[in-house]
Amino acid sequence: MIPILGLAVGVVLGLLLDPSVPVWLQPYLPIAVVAALDAVFGGIRARFDGIFDAKVFVVSFVSNVVVAALIVFLGDQLGVGAQLSTAVVVVLGIRIFGNAAAIRRHLFRA
Template identity: 70%
Template sequence: MIPVIGLAIGIAAGLVLQPTVPAPLQPYVPIAIIAALDAVVGAARAMGEKRFDDRVFVVSFVSNVLIAAAMVFLGDQLGVGSQLSTGVIVVLGIRIFANAAAIRRQIFHA
């Protein structure tokens, strides 16, 4: 429940405060959001399986965002930023959908 509450608070704060992102950091925002959502959906799955650990969640959240941002930065430096960004989004998207499917199976016992 804590990850969902944190996500809701973050979304509300973003809508109210409407922060601006500096132009050099804009390519990293979508990747960071997808990486953070991967951690949140993974935490929701762990909660449903009664094995949620807040320390694991925080480490997963921070490391996902940092690793994804580092990969995009490396791709930019190599001149293949958009291709590497797409790869990161695909991999994290697969993980999100796999966790969502596991949550759905837990809820509907199917």
């Protein structure tokens, strides 16, 4: 309940406040969002599996975001930022798909 509430309130706040993304954050924000989404899907799956743990969720959420941003930052420094962010998005996308498949199996038994 809390996560859904948090998401909804966050979206509403973001839409209402409509802040402009600072320039230094612009390359990292989308990656961070995707990484956080991965963590959220992982958390939902763990919940369905009955093995959800708040600590693990919080740590994985934060570390996901930080690591993803770090990879993109490193890529930018090395001059392969575009490729590395694509790589990160692909990997996270695959994980999200996997988690979504697990959730689907739990929900629809198929």
